[in-house]
Amino acid sequence: MFGFLLGEALRDLRRAGRVAVSAIVLITLSLAALGAFWLLSSNLAEAVVQFRERVKIVVYLKREPSSGESRALVERVRALPGVAVVRYVGKAEALGTLKQVLGKDAAVADALPQNPLPASLEITPTAEGATLEGARALVMRLGALPETDEVGGGVEWMEQFAHGRRLLWLFGLGVGAVLAAAAILTVTTATTLVLHARRDEMEIMRLVGAPEHVVRLPLLLQGMMQGLLGAMLAIWLLVGCYAILGPRVEPLVRETLGLARLTFLRPHNVAFLMLAGTLLGGVGGILARGRAEP
Amino acid sequence: MIELHRVSKVYSVGPVKVPALSDVSFRVGKGEFVTLCGPSGAGKTTLLRLLYREEIPTEGEIEVLRQDVTALTRSQVAALRRSIGIVFQDAKLLPGRTVYENVAFVLRVLGTPRREITGRVFDALRAVGLSARAQAYPPQLSQGEAQRAALARAVARKPLLLIADEPTGNLDEGMAAEVIEIVRDIWAGGTTVLFATHQATLAAALKQRTLSLQNGRLLKDEG
Structure with missing residues (x-):
């Protein structure tokens, strides 16, 4: 039928x-x-x-902490909500990275009288921390830390x-x-x-x-x-x-x-x-x- | 088989009421051949349409095949019609299908198993003498052949009741005689027949019980 x-x-x-x-x-x-x-x-x-997986928030520090202080700071930041991974980047490492980026022009960095780059924390947010609202809250928390000079990066554009x-x-x-x-x-x-x-x-x-x-x-x-x-x-x-x-x-x-x-x-x-x-x-x-x- | 009790039908055309049937009562028993005779406009077609529930009476009761047709649901109407074969004056064949397909179409839509269809179609076509014209299309048929094809379509389903609404109305005498002969054969096979005609001479020649209608009233029931 x-x-x-x-x-x-x-x-x-x-x-x-x-x-x-x-x-x-x-x-x-x-x-x-x-x-x-x-x-x-x-x-x-x-x-x-x-x-989102690649997004990083960078916290520039007012001064370079001692190794004990930096470990304590990393622990404190890791405990904040929305933070997945924290990595401390000292002034020397930052300069080394800059030289790598400059490549054959790395000599320019050597000519500097002193290292102008600040120590920083590279933070990878969790999935919640990478949303617009989560990132805003995380940036505020990071900005409120006494060691923080400036918070860079973000997810707004994303x-x-x-x-x-x-x-x-x-x-x-x-x-x-x-x-x-x-x-x-x-x-x-x-x-x-x-x-x-x-x-x-x-x-x-x-x-x-x-x-x-x-x-x-x-x-x-x-x-x-x-x-x-x-x-x-x-x-x-x-x-x-x-x-x-x-x-x-x-x-x-x-x-x-x-x-x-x-x-x-x-x-x-x-x-x-x-x-x-x-x-x-x-x-x-x-x-x-x-x-x-x- | 059929029982009408004080049936009236009034059509409303805007504010105007047009009576088509008035106070009609009669009974038709199983296996009877009844001729419904009357001039055009007497109410024959209205009466037949009431029997297969194409119309609903304004007043009165109608029983067909032991069912109160006024109280049927849509699916019950369909079930009732499966037991009734209907033939019209204009044959109502589907022009884009052959004679064979016209008959088979009805069997197909009623869910007849495919393997039975060919046999039943050719049985029906043989019964009306049209098996040689099975592959012809309706426009290629004479009016008499078209009416015989319509009869084949009606009887292929082996109905209990055959309603023929002026099937000879458009035919010359010879063709009409052929059609009547076929209807008689169908009746002889046990099918109850209700045959409407406006030709009083034809009704008389049929020598069967005749119901005479005029102006929507049943004047005579004789034979």
Whole structure:
């Protein structure tokens, strides 16, 4: 019976012709837009995670402590909430690092009359300490230490980056929703046309006593098939764009975001898009039925 | 099989009330052949539509196959219709499907197992003398052939009751005779038949019990 109903739905799809094609194209565009924003957003999210792992807060000290004082200071700071790792960097080590950075120009540092670099603490925050609120609280606590001269680094820029990612995701969702609404309307129109075309069939079905689900199911299936087809095309489009554009964009992504490579949508994202397309089509089919039937 | 008790049907067209049937009562027993005769507008089609619950009476009670048709739910209406074969004046064949597909379509939607369908379709087509035209499309059929295809579609399900609403209305005498002969054969097979016609001569020629309707009233029940 299901095979028969599916056959009827296919027959209806052929009947809807160009309107059905328009509906499929619109579903493809809406899901491709949603998928593209999803892809960008998930890669940005990955970049945020990596940045968070690398973020450091530096506490510059007023004076270089003795070795006993520095050990006690490190212990005290390690006990603060939001602190994962603390490393003491003495003046000499700081100068050595500077020389390494300067490379062949390291002689410039040797020419200095005295070491101008302060001793410092390099702090790696915990996951909570790396959020905007956690980092703010941690910076305040560190700033309140009597040994602290200045607190550098921070996560504000990273949170702005995360905020940007959320905005991008919302924008993508908005564009996807507008296109999805247009797709639903088109599927509804396509199904309404089919309904008019298959009025005779439905009348015969009702007159001979076909169960109501048999009368109605082909319409729903027809809408769902349009949706599924649209979703498959959208995924194919995304895969194509990813394969073509990915290698070209990756160097830029590596430089700016620090990601080794762009990752494609995960299987559950793809499954979601397929389901979303099928549901979009189904909703169109149901709306058309409601519009055209008593 | 069928029982109507003081049935009336009034259509409302805006503020205007149009009576289609008034105080109609009769009974049809199992296996009977009953002709429903009356001029156009007498209420024949309304009466038939009440029997398969395409309409609901304004007043009165209707029982078909031991069921109060006015009280049926949607699914019960569908179940009732599965026991009734209906044929119309305009055949109502699906133009995009062959004769075979038209008959098979009904069996498919009613969930008949696939392996039984071909046999049952050809049995029905043989019964109406149309097996040679199984692959023809409705626009390629004569009116008589179209009506026979509609009969095949109605009887392929082996209904207990056949409702024929002016099946010979558009046919010439020869074609009408063929259709009547087929209806008689169906009746001879044990199916109860309710046959509507506006042709009094045809009703008389059928020599069966005849219910005469005029202006929505049952004038005579004879034969």
